[in-house]
Amino acid sequence: MILEGTVLRGPRFDPVEGRVVVEDGEIVAVEEESVNSSQIVLPAFVNAHTHIGDSIAKEAGGGLSLDELVAPPDGLKHRLLRQASREEKVGAMRRSVRFMESTGTAAFLEFREGGVEGVYALREAVEGLDVDPVILGRETVEAMEAADGFGASGARDGEFGRERNATADAGKLFGIHAGERDPDDINPALDLDPDFLVHMVHPEPLHLDRLEDSEIPVVVCPRSNLVTGVGVPPVADLADRTTVALGTDNVMLNSPSMFREMEFANKLADVSASEVLAMATRNGAEIAGLDCGVIEEGRPGKLLALDGDSDNLSGAQDPVRAVVRRAGASDVEEVVL
The missing domain is CATH 3.20.20.140 (Metal-dependent hydrolases)
Structure with a gap:
């Protein structure tokens, strides 16, 4: 399972462009590089x-x-x-x-x-x-x-x-x-x-x-x-x-x-x-007592991907603020649990 876009990485939710790779329910890689995706990827x-x-x-x-x-x-x-x-x-x-x-x-x-x-x-x-x-x-x-x-x-x-x-x-x-x-x-x-x-x-x-x-x-x-x-x-x-x-x-x-x-x-x-x-x-x-809630290698691959190009989120200047203050159920594109 690979999710690409703006990844809210680590405990501080630093927005980076790249991908998250999940194998057998575990995050095995968080790769920072240019990708062709408008998704916002965050922890579930x-x-x-x-x-x-x-x-x-x-x-x-x-x-x-x-x-x-x-x-x-x-x-x-x-x-x-x-x-x-x-x-x-x-x-x-x-x-x-x-x-x-x-x-x-x-x-x-x-x-x-x-x-x-x-x-x-x-x-x-x-x-x-x-x-x-x-x-x-x-x-x-x-x-x-x-x-x-x-x-x-x-x-x-x-x-x-x-x-x-x-x-x-x-x-x-x-x-x-x-x-x-x-x-x-x-x-x-x-x-x-x-x-x-x-x-x-x-x-x-x-x-x-x-x-x-x-x-x-x-x-x-x-x-x-x-x-x-x-x-x-x-x-x-x-x-x-x-x-x-x-x-x-x-x-x-x-x-x-x-x-x-x-x-x-x-x-x-x-x-x-x-x-x-x-x-x-x-x-x-x-x-x-769970280990989820952060996107980093070795953590459970419980993730959520939002459509950053939805009518609601398109043009947002700060992806973290957009997720917290603006996003909703209609923006959800993919859930990985």
Whole structure:
């Protein structure tokens, strides 16, 4: 497999004219030379926070508060999940994952409701697709054991000490929502020494200092936070202190499009386009323990090629800014996963 054009090479996404050669799923060469192609070649995305089960309820609950929408056990999403059949949930999740696959997402970190059965349902939904789910079970230790880790709803919903210890003993990922509504649950979440936090819309100076000292990464979901009315995360402040990745959060609220998340984040926050592209690729991969997200020899050949001569992208002076701020699903020419 050979992709040619403007290659966003290395961890800094330096644009070079040339080609990427992939053999047996691995990048074996990145060659800089003149080529006859207008494509823009970039690493495939890693969506660092999703709730794919919500695919059964797209755009449900308009006007409801965050708690009314998603708070366990009786928020709208949980009621709809209980009412839906397994077949309905699997089919809806599969369609969302197919959309992610077609738009260049190589992997996603899923907080999966429904216990052990929920984990198995998602594994069924992705069968035969080229997107890798990193599944964090919820509700029980047994769900964590069936999955790739544990995804906690938040310290206001419970202490989660037992689940954290069991996850650490299993050598798996532990993530937890924190600071979404207010700052009150951030210190208890940090006290659990999680592998990553999600949201952090309301960090105070003490929390930023603790993040920097602990080097705990944060996944931000600014579109979701705006929709639910809780505010937007201080992306630049967080990025100054720790690794930040991007997630699209609940499918009931937002499409799982990393293009839309990147554009919103870059236009919202005082961070560069290359920083945002890192949040959508290598930073999420780092949190998930994956080796993708960078175009360099020896890395997995998970790539995305955009039509740089599309009506949308033609004439762009800065390919990285064009990818982050302007590109969309219609510009995708080839996905290699």
